[in-house]
Amino acid sequence: MTTPAIRTVGLTKRFGSFVVTNDVGLTVETGARQAIIGPNGAGKTTLINLLTGFLEPSAGRIELNGADITRLGQHERVGRGLVRTFQINRLFNDLTVLESVLLATNERLGLGAVSWRRRSACGGSIAEAWNVVELLGLAEVAHLPTKALSYGRQRLLEIALALAAKPTVLLLDEPAAGVPQGESGELFRTISALPRDVTVLLIEHDMELVFGFADRITVLVNGGVLTEGSPEQIAKDPRVREVYLGEAIVV
Amino acid sequence: MTPSWEAAAVRLRERERWKSPETVFWCAALVAPFVLPDDHLFLSQIAILGLFCLSLDLVLGIAGILSLGQAAFFGLGGYTAGLFAIHVDGDPLLGLVVAMVATSLLGVLAAPLLLGGRDLTRLLITVAVAGILYEAANKWSAVTGGVDGLQGIVIAPLFGKIEFDLGGTVAYWYALAVLFLVFLGLRRLKSSPFGLALAGIRLNPQRMPALGVPVDRRLTVAYAIGGAVAGIAGALLAQTTQFVSLDALSFHRSAELMLILVLGGAGNLYGALLGAIVFSVAHHLLSEINPMYWQFWMGTLLILIVLFAKDGLTGGLSRLRDHLWKGGTAP
Numbered sequence: 001m002t003t004p005a006i007r008t009v010g011l012t013k014r015f016g017s018f019v020v021t022n023d024v025g026l027t028v029e030t031g032a033r034q035a036i037i038g039p040n041g042a043g044k045t046t047l048i049n050l051l052t053g054f055l056e057p058s059a060g061r062i063e064l065n066g067a068d069i070t071r072l073g074q075h076e077r078v079g080r081g082l083v084r085t086f087q088i089n090r091l092f093n094d095l096t097v098l099e100s101v102l103l104a105t106n107e108r109l110g111l112g113a114v115s116w117r118r119r120s121a122c123g124g125s126i127a128e129a130w131n132v133v134e135l136l137g138l139a140e141v142a143h144l145p146t147k148a149l150s151y152g153r154q155r156l157l158e159i160a161l162a163l164a165a166k167p168t169v170l171l172l173d174e175p176a177a178g179v180p181q182g183e184s185g186e187l188f189r190t191i192s193a194l195p196r197d198v199t200v201l202l203i204e205h206d207m208e209l210v211f212g213f214a215d216r217i218t219v220l221v222n223g224g225v226l227t228e229g230s231p232e233q234i235a236k237d238p239r240v241r242e243v244y245l246g247e248a249i250v251v
Numbered sequence: 252m253t254p255s256w257e258a259a260a261v262r263l264r265e266r267e268r269w270k271s272p273e274t275v276f277w278c279a280a281l282v283a284p285f286v287l288p289d290d291h292l293f294l295s296q297i298a299i300l301g302l303f304c305l306s307l308d309l310v311l312g313i314a315g316i317l318s319l320g321q322a323a324f325f326g327l328g329g330y331t332a333g334l335f336a337i338h339v340d341g342d343p344l345l346g347l348v349v350a351m352v353a354t355s356l357l358g359v360l361a362a363p364l365l366l367g368g369r370d371l372t373r374l375l376i377t378v379a380v381a382g383i384l385y386e387a388a389n390k391w392s393a394v395t396g397g398v399d400g401l402q403g404i405v406i407a408p409l410f411g412k413i414e415f416d417l418g419g420t421v422a423y424w425y426a427l428a429v430l431f432l433v434f435l436g437l438r439r440l441k442s443s444p445f446g447l448a449l450a451g452i453r454l455n456p457q458r459m460p461a462l463g464v465p466v467d468r469r470l471t472v473a474y475a476i477g478g479a480v481a482g483i484a485g486a487l488l489a490q491t492t493q494f495v496s497l498d499a500l501s502f503h504r505s506a507e508l509m510l511i512l513v514l515g516g517a518g519n520l521y522g523a524l525l526g527a528i529v530f531s532v533a534h535h536l537l538s539e540i541n542p543m544y545w546q547f548w549m550g551t552l553l554i555l556i557v558l559f560a561k562d563g564l565t566g567g568l569s570r571l572r573d574h575l576w577k578g579g580t581a582p
Contacts, residue, residue, distance in 0.1 A: 052461065074460035083461070090458040092451055098259055103451045104462040106444040112464055113472065115445035120264035122444060123256075130256035139255070143262050165463050 003066040005030040005169050005199040006051065006082075011060035013046055013223075020046045022223035024060070028169070028201055033192075035202045035210045037234075038220035039243060044203045045087060047220065048171050051201075052084045053077050064169065081168030085158050085175055087203075093147040097138050097157055100146060101129040104164035129164060136160045136190060152183045159187065169199045176206055188213055211235070219243075267442040276521065277431065284423055292419030295491055297531045298426040300511070303484035304523035305430075305437055307508050310477035312517030313441060314470060315453030317370045319505050320377030321481050323361075323384045324354045326500030328482030329489040330388065333401045336490070341407035343490050347429065347483055354482025358475030365474075366467045378502065385500040401495035415491070422491035429487060433480055437520060440476070449473055514556055516563025525564050 006028040013021040020043045028034050036044050049055040051062060053074040062070045064082050072080075092100050102119060105128045106112050120126070133142050136156045141149055146157065159175060172191065176184040188209055191200065204210050210217065210231075217234045219226040221243050227234070234240055280298075284291055303325055310316045328350040335349045365376040388395045395401055408414045415421045440446050448469050452459050459466050489495045498504065507530075515526020533552055537545035560567025 054461070073465075075463050075465045078461060078463035083463075086458070086461070090455055090461075092454040092458070094454060095447075095450060098263070099447060100451075102444070103447060103459070103464070106447065107463045111444040112448050112469065113445055115440040115443045115472075115476075117444070118264070118267050118439070118442050119444050119447055120260050120267055120442075123260060125444070126260045126263065127256040130259050133259075134255070142259060161462060 002030060004028055004063075005032070005065060006201065007063040007066075008051070009061045009063075011047075011050060011062065012058050013043075013050055013055060014058045020223050021050060021057070024220075024223075024225055026218060026225065028199055029216075030065075030199055031196050032216055033200050033202070033214050034216045034218065035204060035214035036218045036220055037204070037207075037210060038226075042220040043223040044220055045173055046223075048084055048173050048201075048203065051171060052082060054084075078165055081166070082171070083162045083165045083167035083169070084171040085162045085173055087173040087177055089151075089154050089158055091146045091154060091157060091161075094145055096143050096145055097149070097160075098126075098129060098133060098142040100157060101132055101160050101164045102126065104161055105129045105132075108165055132160050132164045135163070137186070152179045155179050156183075156187065159190070163194075167198060169201070170194070172200065172202045172204075174203055174205060176204060176209060184209065273521075276524070280427055280431075284420065289418075291423045292491075293531070293535065295419050295423040295426045296488070297528055298423065298430045299484050299487045299491070300531060301524040301527035302426070302430045302433060302487065303481055304508055304511050304515070304527045305433065305520060306477045306479075306481035306484065307512050308517060308520055308523040309437055309440075309480065310474060311509075312512065312519070312522070313446065313453065314449040314473040314477075315456070316365070316470060316474060316477075317374045318377040318474075318477075319374050319502075319509060320379070320381035321477070321508050322500050322502065322504035323377070323381035324357060324478040324481035325485035325488075325504060326381075326384060326388065326495075326497075327357055328354045328485030329495040329499045330395060330401060330485075331482070332486030333404045333489040333495045334394070336404050336406055337401075341405055342411075343406050343409055343425070346406075346490060347486050350482045350486035351479045354485075355475040355479040357482075358478030359471060361478075362467075362471040362474045366470055378505070381500060381502065381505060385497070385502075388497055388500055395495075395497075398497055400497060401489075404489060404493040404495070406490045406493060419491070426487050426491060429483065433483060434520065434524075437480070441520065445469070445472075510553065512563075514553055514563055516560075516565035516567075519565055522563050522565040529564060 004027045006026065008024055008026045011021055011024040024047065038044055046055065050057050053072060061068060064080055069077055102125060105125045109125050111122055111125055133139055136159060138153065138156060138160060141153060146154065149157065155175065155178065162170060176187055179187060192213060202213060214231060217231055218228045219234060219240050226239060227237055283294055287294060307318065307321050310318050331350040331353045332346040335346050361380050365373040368376065389397055406415055409421065409425060413421055448464055452466055452469060456466060485499055511526040511530045512523055514530060516522030533549060534545065537548045556564060
């Protein structure tokens with residue numbers, strides 16, 4: 001058996017007496033396209049926050065490629081290839097698109113502490129950043145400040161920032177939220193086109209996108225895992241229909 | 252064909268390029284002592300104040316650390332340079348280096364205290380650190396001279412040749428040269444990858460760790476460099492006036508510095524320098540007109556500037572330039 005990209009054991013998060021994440025044992029195989037679904041308040045974003053170190057768990061363990069990362073800081077996990085996007089845009093309003101992406105590539109190439117070279121002289125980093133900018137179709141706005149971008153493009157930039165950190169495991173927290181219908185297809189084509197050795201864990205509300213993208217789905221309810229399986233299994237599962245999907249589901 | 256990332260690099264280079272107003276500014280600094288032959292000491296103090304204000308611009312304007320305690324570094328730099336000259340060696344450049352090392356050490360030691368907290372906590376800790384140093388210097392009068400200040404500083408000639416004169420001519424050129432070198436270093440820092448990381452941290456500190464950036468480490472370095480710059484300024488004042496007053500560590504120095512930076516405009520380095528010039532000149536002229544109530548007029552000036560240009564003199568000037576430029580070239 002190969003080592004999974006992500007494995008959690010008994011992962012629990014309490015805020016006071018309120019249990020937000022309840023004894024979650026999640027396994028994401030390397031190269032998987034896995035989705036986490038669940039009703040509002042099921043603890044999906046909290047789970048991502050725990051995996052990336054944005055929050056500290058109350059109990060349990062997190063492994064990345066077999067190594068315990070439970071106590072590592074956020075930036076150290078990024079250094080090991082575990083990268084996320086945010087549900088709400090958390091961007092840098094006054095920086096241009098290219099400068100924003102450079103933040104990630106500079107850091108990945110170990111230039112983040114270099115104070116004696118001009119950034120325009122760091123060609124390797126610029127070339128990498130430019131690749132990501134082009135990949136997401138942001139080249140024509142590359143020199144505009146982030147705040148001048150449309151919301152849809154800001155969402156693309158959010159993804160660009162994550163990709164610039166060269167993830168081996170990419171956690172996408174509702175990447176299509178607020179993106180106009182026409183543009184979300186393009187967004188998912190970009191994500192689907194990522195090399196298969198990049199593991200993708202997706203949180204998404206749009207069932208069409210989830211079932212079109214994922215080869216494995218985990219259902220989260222009240223902070224705990226209700227069930228897990230292939231899209232077909234999940235679509236047929238009566239418990240899933242009951243808690244979440246309602247009646248209207250077409251695969 | 253040129254790969255398109257190279258075109259992007261050219262665009263980036265464009266923003267870092269030395270602009271003509273910068274040349275004008277530094278030429279004015281070179282000409283100033285000839286225009287004002289009797290005010291060289293005053294000019295040297297402006298240069299030192301400008302250098303001091305650059306330290307706050309790095310810490311607050313570029314890295315976004317709210318500091319109301321830069322005087323801690325200014326005073327420590329002054330006392331270090333003064334004591335070094337009295338007890339060890341009178342060479343001014345050696346004194347600057349020693350002051351720089353001492354103050355950057357203070358920065359590294361104090362950084363963990365303030366980086367744990369948020370803006371207001373940070374502010375209070377910077378005030379507290381300066382307060383502790385002030386009281387320590389006050390009580391330890393056997394070494395520091397206490398309220399009487401540190402006296403008896405004798406500075407050796409610059410490079411072993413150039414004697415400091417009473418008129419302050421050497422002091423001005425010395426201070427200006429140090430200011431210019433530090434400015435060049437900070438200007439480069441601002442356009443480096445490290446400077447970009449600091450801008451990112453200032454704009455969105457929560458997002459940066461998710462890009463792999465060790466935020467605390469970056470801020471510690473920025474705070475220590477800022478401390479060293481303030482320390483150099485304090486050392487320059489000690490060397491050029493041959494005196495260190497307890498006032499160098501006082502709270503009102505830090506507060507005044509914040510006022511000067513807001514006046515000039517934060518985050519672009521020139522705001523700090525322009526603020527120091529306008530503040531010093533206004534202070535000088537206003538206290539000549541009315542020695543008792545100059546602060547009233549200074550307050551009025553500040554309110555006017557903030558009303559008409561929230562981003563200070565540099566912000567207002569650059570908008571004015573854009574306005575005139577567009578107006579001038581309109582068909």
